[in-house]
Amino acid sequence: xxxxxxxxxxxxxxxxxxxxxxxxxxxxxxxxxxxxxxxxxxxxxxxxxxxxxxxxxxxxxxxxxxxxx
Numbered sequence: 001x002x003x004x005x006x007x008x009x010x011x012x013x014x015x016x017x018x019x020x021x022x023x024x025x026x027x028x029x030x031x032x033x034x035x036x037x038x039x040x041x042x043x044x045x046x047x048x049x050x051x052x053x054x055x056x057x058x059x060x061x062x063x064x065x066x067x068x069x
Contacts, residue, residue: 019054
């Protein structure tokens with residue numbers, strides 16, 4: 001699942017799971033180009049997370065704070 005954050009999460013503890021690679025880091029000539037690529041990245045990630053084998057990663061309890069110390 002690709003979470004949508006409704007508020008600023010700076011300073012918060014987070015758990016992540018890296019499931020794949022989308023593209024290399026790039027230098028952008030404009031903010032619009034960066035925002036466009038981020039939107040494409042989000043679509044690629046959403047479609048990838050719909051795959052059966054990738055759905056398993058979203059079920060890991062540590063992502064939801066289960067068993068956190």
